[in-house]
Amino acid sequence: MKAAVLHEIGGVPRYEEFPDPVARDDEVVIEVKAVAVENVDKRIAAGTHFASRQYTAQLPAIPAFDGIGALPDGTLVGFGNPRPPYGALAEKTVVPKGSYVPITEGIDPAVATVLGTAITGMSIKTGAGFVPGETVLVQGATGVAGRLAVKVARLLGAGRIIATGRDDDQLRQVQALGADETINTAVSDEALTQAYLDAERDGYDVVLDFLWGRPTEILLRSLVPQSFAFRKPTRLIQIGESAGAELSLAAESLRTSGVEIYGAAKGLNPETMQEVYGQVVTWTRSGDLTFDVVKVPLSDIETAWQRTDLRGSRLVVVP
Ligand SMILES: NC(=O)c1ccc[n+]([C@@H]2O[C@H](COP(=O)([O-])OP(=O)(O)OC[C@H]3O[C@@H](n4cnc5c(N)ncnc54)[C@H](OP(=O)(O)O)[C@@H]3O)[C@@H](O)[C@H]2O)c1
Structure with a gap:
């Protein structure tokens, strides 16, 4: 498969071939549809985030730890927690079974990456x-x-x-x-x-x-x-x-x-999360809440990763 591949801490991921992930018993392979590239992903790749060691212990590795994708049966889900060295910035990734939630129909996967x-x-x-x-x-x-x-x-x-x-x-x-x-x-x-x-x-x-x-x-x-x-x-x-x-x-x-x-974690629990997620989805579907996203293909990751002109818009990679 094609993926954004990070070869060294602090490097820029390159668009390359990477072995397809194979799911273990308790895992599922996700076909990735959209991934938002945020500061946190860059800090992890740069080795300056507390989670850097978790995601870059083994190199080469694929950056980004969440996104929107399809389960093997086609269900669209928001997923997280891929097994390193697999990350979200690839055509496919692999996550623990259950490490995903269905996304609401009628919302563009690129927009869904920004709901959080x-x-x-x-x-x-x-x-x-x-x-x-x-x-x-x-x-x-x-x-x-x-x-x-x-x-x-x-x-x-x-x-x-x-x-x-x-x-x-x-x-x-x-x-x-x-x-x-x-x-x-x-x-x-x-x-x-x-x-x-x-x-x-x-x-x-x-x-x-x-x-x-x-x-x-x-x-x-x-x-x-x-x-x-x-x-x-x-x-x-x-x-x-x-x-x-x-x-x-x-x-x-x-x-x-x-x-x-x-x-910001104060007051958050499964019930309040469900409530605020539901509210954000309702506003999104009605058009009351709009999102500025700039979609780029995975093949452009090297240039996109280094962009500094996207102030206020979210960079979303669409494999
Ligand atoms: N994205 C999320 O879902 C999320 C969730 C929880 C927490 N956060 C945190 O919230 C913060 C903003 O996230 P974001 O996704 O909105 O990032 P972003 O789009 O990159 O925005 C960064 C913001 O911080 C400003 N800024 C950067 N350096 C600054 C400095 N030295 N002094 C004053 N302002 C500065 C930027 O101003 P300019 O426009 O002038 O560059 C911009 O308004 C980050 O700390 C992030 O970790 C984000």
Whole structure:
């Protein structure tokens, strides 16, 4: 079969022949239909992700650990957990029996690869208990997940949506998608603090944080009240770290603002996952939620892997 083959950690996968996978007793071979290439796949291939050792212990290997494919009986499924060195970026892969769920009919497999990213936006509800009318700040709104989060917040009935990014052109696009106001974080610390203060008005109810690092450190500092006053607590959902893996949190920020910080996994269980998945599928089928995907053939993987021009659109490989 043809596959995207990684020969060395930190290398670029090449379109090559690779032996067909053979299923063991407890496995099934999947015919791959679509695979989203995300930062996490590149970090695994680069050896900078905690799961790198799991997926690249044996080289050559095929990158990507999930996708959309067909079971031997033709059923379309979302699959995960392929047995290394097999990965998703190939014509076929092999996964444990049961490591897949049927995908809803009527949704393009390329779009289905991005549904999980839209579900991250739903964590304002599952993690922070968002209710319609509340003010939502999306930190890092110009990426794929951030843009979908803005759309999801709008669909869930946010009162006001503030979106942050570091590029004015990208921020204008995010405003067209439903953000009411934008903040460019590529300014001095003082100017950014002021921008957060100016935009908050009567407070941010929920922050969906894809950035962490410097912008979120400044945001948390800006939540400290300017006088002895009771603040409406902000609930911050931590979900990404595009701007940094760590930040410094002053005790004062926590103590005086009453900010509540949760991980995006809060509130997730099989029931809530089913509920939010169902909601995202309903919006997708009705056309209320749209996805920007750029489809490329597997044969183009070497060029596609190195693309940096897809800001806000998901690269989806279609074998
Ligand atoms: N995709 C998912 O399903 C998923 C699920 C859970 C968590 N996450 C996490 O969420 C984050 C975003 O994921 P994504 O799929 O949306 O990625 P993406 O499309 O590559 O977007 C990355 C975003 O981060 C911004 N950014 C990158 N470096 C930055 C920096 N140094 N300072 C400030 N902003 C910076 C980018 O801004 P520019 O547009 O200016 O480049 C862009 O808005 C990642 O940390 C990811 O691991 C993603």
